[in-house]
Amino acid sequence: MTRTDLDCEEALRRLFEFLDHELAPEERDAMQRHLQTCRSCYSRSEFERRLKAKLHELRQDDAPIDPQERIRRLLQSF
DSSP states (O other): OOTTOOOHHHHHHHHHHHHTTOSOHHHHHHHHHHHHHOHHHHHHHHHHHHHHHHHHHHHHTTOOHHHHHHHHHHHHTO
16 A cells, blocks of 8 residues: 555545545545545445535525424434
8 A cells, every 4th residue: 555545444534524625635636546446435425425515505595493403413413
């Protein structure tokens, strides 16, 4: 494994930085290479990306209090 290769543990640990565009270019490239070859990590990243997009939509749409509160409670239970 070269310095720029990631294993699954490292990829999952850095996943949110990747999704939030907080990785340096070489780290981002390493993550993209890993996600192209690892179906499990790719599936996890797609789930998290879609969840983040939906949560952003809810904030934009001014969701009623009940769904917002339900989402907060669900997120706090993780």
